[in-house]
Amino acid sequence: MNIKYKINSDFKNILPVTLEIFQKLKSKGIKEDVLFDVRLCLEEAVINAIKHGNKENSKKQVYINVRVVKNAIKITVKDQGKGFNYKYIASPVKVKNIKKPSGRGIFLIKKLMDTVQFSDGGSAIKMVKSF
Amino acid sequence: MNITEEKKDGITICNISGEININTSPQLRKSFESFVESKATKIIVDFSQVSYIDSSGLATFIELLQRLKKIGGTFRICSMSQKVKNIFEVTKLHKLFEIFDTRDSALSNFL
Numbered sequence: 001m002n003i004k005y006k007i008n009s010d011f012k013n014i015l016p017v018t019l020e021i022f023q024k025l026k027s028k029g030i031k032e033d034v035l036f037d038v039r040l041c042l043e044e045a046v047i048n049a050i051k052h053g054n055k056e057n058s059k060k061q062v063y064i065n066v067r068v069v070k071n072a073i074k075i076t077v078k079d080q081g082k083g084f085n086y087k088y089i090a091s092p093v094k095v096k097n098i099k100k101p102s103g104r105g106i107f108l109i110k111k112l113m114d115t116v117q118f119s120d121g122g123s124a125i126k127m128v129k130s131f
Numbered sequence: 132m133n134i135t136e137e138k139k140d141g142i143t144i145c146n147i148s149g150e151i152n153i154n155t156s157p158q159l160r161k162s163f164e165s166f167v168e169s170k171a172t173k174i175i176v177d178f179s180q181v182s183y184i185d186s187s188g189l190a191t192f193i194e195l196l197q198r199l200k201k202i203g204g205t206f207r208i209c210s211m212s213q214k215v216k217n218i219f220e221v222t223k224l225h226k227l228f229e230i231f232d233t234r235d236s237a238l239s240n241f242l
Contacts, residue, residue: 011153036183036214043185047153093223099197101190104222108186111221 001028001068006061007046009054009079014046021066028068034131037112038073042066044105045077045125053079053123072114075127083121134162142241143171144234148180151188159188163195172204175237179210184218192228205229209237 001024007013022039026032046062054060065076092103110116113127132149143166151159166174176192192208199205209231211219219225231237 015152015154033214040183040185040218043153047185047187098223098227099193101193102186104186104189108218108221 001025001066003066005064007064008058009050009056009060009062010058011047011050011056014043014050017064018043018046021064025066025068025073030073030131034073034129038075038129041109041113041127041129042075042077044109045075045127048105048125049077049079049081052084053081055081071130073129073131075129076124077127078120078124081123083123086118086122132158134159136162139238142173142175142238144175144177146177146180150183151181151191152183152185153187156185156187156191160191160194163191163198167195167198167202167204170202170204172199172202173241174199174204174206175234175241176206176208177210177234178208178212178215179234181211181215184215189218189222189224192224196228207231207237207241209234 003021003024005017007017018039021042022035025035025038046064049062050056054062060080063078067074089106090097090103092098092100092107097103109127113129115128117126118124119126132147132151132155135146137144145162195206207229210233211230219230
């Protein structure tokens with residue numbers, strides 16, 4: 001399976017795409033607990049791409065690629081932003097940060113996916129989950 | 132997402148069904164604002180029908196905790212599915228919030 005999407009940077013565009021991807025992955029017999037984590041990580045990545053990468057500029061695009069290769073789901077999400085310093089991301093589980101409402105998206109992705117890599121200065125994220 | 136409210140012995144019980152995600156979190160935030168404005172200081176949020184939560188949903192609960200603390204209130208969460216509970220555990224928020232397995236245990240001794 002190899003599917004690609006391009007969406008305008010509006011939060012309302014996220015769920016129709018991620019739910020469609022979810023159904024396609026589900027049709028491959030992938031377990032629900034894996035699908036839950038993958039869907040959440042995909043949505044967190046797209047939310048970040050829209051909010052931080054593209055600054056919610058609806059004219060900017062987010063590109064999503066989902067591939068299933070052997071026993072792994074490989075997802076790439078790319079925005080049209082300038083990137084960010086992905087080498088330093090504050091940990092939301094530290095005492096000084098735990099009560100802050102925001103800052104958990106990337107942390108969740110790193111915890112729930114098997115591998116996570118940033119590229120293009122941080123404007124692209126590649127995530128892999130084995131099943 | 133659907134939200135209903137009931138009262139029991141001075142405790143507000145908020146029943147959420149469906150997904151707490153980027154599109155539904157604003158609606159949840161508005162409901163919580165109305166609780167705070169009505170000075171509801173003891174709230175139980177029943178998660179038995181919640182199928183999904185993302186980081187925007189987690190943020191909404193942190194904000195609720197902060198707002199309630201300012202008026203001397205607090206809230207408890209009950210009846211989470213394991214998938215949803217896992218998200219709270221991964222983010223260590225199970226240590227910030229009071230989480231109970233059942234509604235009865237959440238109601239018990241809620242002073």
